Amino acid sequence: xxxxxxxxxxxxxxxxxxxxPASLAEISETLxxxxxxxxxxxxxxxxxxxxxxxxxxxxxYPSPRWWxxxxxxxSGETPSVEMENLLEFLANATGETTALAAPNAGQVxxxxxxxxxxxxxxxxxxxxxxxxxxxxxxxxxxxxxSAAERLALLRRADYIRYTxxxxxxxxxxxxxxxxxxxxxxxxxxEEYSPGLMGVALALPMPARHYALLISGPVERLKSxxxxxxxxxxxxxxxxxGVDLKxx
Numbered sequence: 001x002x003x004x005x006x007x008x009x010x011x012x013x014x015x016x017x018x019x020x021p022a023s024l025a026e027i028s029e030t031l032x033x034x035x036x037x038x039x040x041x042x043x044x045x046x047x048x049x050x051x052x053x054x055x056x057x058x059x060x061y062p063s064p065r066w067w068x069x070x071x072x073x074x075s076g077e078t079p080s081v082e083m084e085n086l087l088e089f090l091a092n093a094t095g096e097t098t099a100l101a102a103p104n105a106g107q108v109x110x111x112x113x114x115x116x117x118x119x120x121x122x123x124x125x126x127x128x129x130x131x132x133x134x135x136x137x138x139x140x141x142x143x144x145x146s147a148a149e150r151l152a153l154l155r156r157a158d159y160i161r162y163t164x165x166x167x168x169x170x171x172x173x174x175x176x177x178x179x180x181x182x183x184x185x186x187x188x189x190e191e192y193s194p195g196l197m198g199v200a201l202a203l204p205m206p207a208r209h210y211a212l213l214i215s216g217p218v219e220r221l222k223s224x225x226x227x228x229x230x231x232x233x234x235x236x237x238x239x240x241g242v243d244l245k246x247x
Contacts, residue, residue, distance in 0.1 A: 007033065007041055012062065021059030086212075086239040087114045093235075094228055096216035097122040101137040101200075103209055104129055106153060108138045111210075122196055122215040133157045133173050134166050136188030136200035140211035143177050143186070143202045150174060165190045184244065185229040186211075190218060197221040199228045201236065201244060212236065 010031055015022070022030075028038040042060055045051040051060045083100060091098040091114035100112035107129040115121060124130075132138030133154060142150050154170035167173045180186040181202075188198035198215035214228055215221075221228065233244050 004041070007031075007037075008045070011041070011045075012066075015062050021054050021061040023059045026059070082239050083112065086235055087112050089239065090114075090212075090214060090232060090235055091116065093231060094214055094216075094224075096214050096221065096228075097124065099124060099137070099213045099215070100203075101141065101211040101213055103132070103141050106132060106156065108132050108135060108141060108211070116216060118216070118220075120217055122193075122198075122217075130192060131157070131160075131162075133159070134162055134188075134192045136186040136198040136215075137211040137213040139173065139177050139180060139188075140186045140200040140202040140213075141209055142173075143181050144204050144209045147174070150177065162192045163190050163194050167191065184233065187225060188215070197225070199225050199232065201229070201232050203236065203242070203244075205242075 011027070014027065014031060024035070024039055024042060027033070027042070028035045031038075033041075042051060046053075046060065049065050050063055052063045053059070054061055087098045087100060095116055095118060097116045098114045099110045101108045102111050103109070108131070109129050110124055110126055113124055113126050115123060130138065132142060142153065145153070151170060151174065154173055157170075159168050160166070161168060167176060177186075184201075186200040186202070188196075188200070190196060195218055196215060197218050198213050199221070200214075201212045203210040203212050212232060214232065236242050236244055
């Protein structure tokens with residue numbers, strides 16, 4: 001990990017929490033950074049226009065330059081309004097956590113999340129990553145690659161037995177992917193997190209590979225997986241105009 005890059009992100013998370021300017025001393029003490037390196041980082045970000053002093057000697061705060069960058073990035077990557085509406089609809093219709101997932105260096109990253117209102121639920125947030133081979137969403141993403149590409153990725157995977165149900169070799173995972181492609185949807189059954197199930201769809205979009213996931217406790221999903229998959233397929237057609245048919 002590049003420490004300087006991590007510190008910039010930690011600094012942004014710090015400001016996101018306190019939502020006010022902060023002094024060098026406060027930042028250094030709160031983040032447990034050496035005062036000298038904290039001074040160097042703040043000076044660099046100020047010189048580049050990413051930090052400013054709202055009032056003299058009143059501490060520093062992120063400048064609007066961040067917002068401009070984020071908005072420019074969002075315009076090219078953020079899921080569409082239709083996708084956001086799809087997540088909201090499915091979360092309300094099923095009562096379970098609904099997420100949009102994308103590939104991230106051999107893992108699955110959640111790029112959109114609507115959490116269930118149930119006190120016992122699958123909990124995640126945007127930016128969280130899970131293993132590709134051990135989850136329904138991951139296998140849905142893998143299915144959008146060629147068999148050769150899948151095999152190369154699976155051979156490099158780190159096979160950890162997260163639960164007694166975790167698939168532990170490329171052949172078993174490839175067989176599960178092939179079965180799921182023919183069925184039209186993907187099932188994760190306590191392979192990564194004990195007590196949790198997930199139903200996922202492969203959602204290939206222009207210039208993007210996505211997976212749509214609904215996940216929750218086994219006791220609530222076990223008898224509903226087929227109905228949930230059908231609802232997801234219908235909702236994708238209605239909200240996105242994409243017809244997902246089993247091969």
